[in-house]
Amino acid sequence: MLDRLASPLGLAPIAFGVKAPLRVATLPQGRGDLWSAQVVAVRQGLFSKVFANVLFVESSDTAYVFGIETLDARPGGLPADVADHQQLFIQFLREQTQEDIRALGMLARVFRGHEYGCEVAATAAYVVARDVSLNLGVGYQTESGAYELVGIHKDDDLVIQARWAVLTDEPQHP
DSSP: HHHHHHHHOOOOOEEEEEEEEEEEEEOOOGOOEEEEEEEEEEEETTTEEEEEEEEEEEETTEEEEEETTTTOOSSSSHHHHHHHHHHHHHHHHHHHHHHHHHGGGGGGGGTTTGHHHHHHHHHHHHHHHHOOEEEEEEEETTTTEEEEEEEOOSSSSHHHHHTTTOOOOOOOOO
């Protein structure tokens, strides 16, 4: 996936790493488990960002970033400061996906999943850190403005490529 996200205009590819996943709660009505982890996002030469306490959900053989299922990226049922933090992380993912799309221009449409590339990459990094085989769930806004939820099978090429691109070492700061 790193190669896929590389830009002919020189935008460095983005990579994600996840550390210290910890189960923090069971969701009501047995809807799954809530996990917290540290996420590192790196665009070599541009930035290295650390996001503490990012929440992920594991439910029905699927992992997703908590809140990604809503257009406003704000998960319900959380204290305001936790929901704000989660919303900022999801907005970061969406902004970075848009940066990749802008950098690739018309070529972006050649790549399946370009509309949610960073969302897949970050979730795949979580699954790698947990050392589990789960499907990935992402949500994104289409060009027409509709909000869509997508389930990506754990054996799909997008997931396999994203798993290969996961940061495994400490990133070098620019």
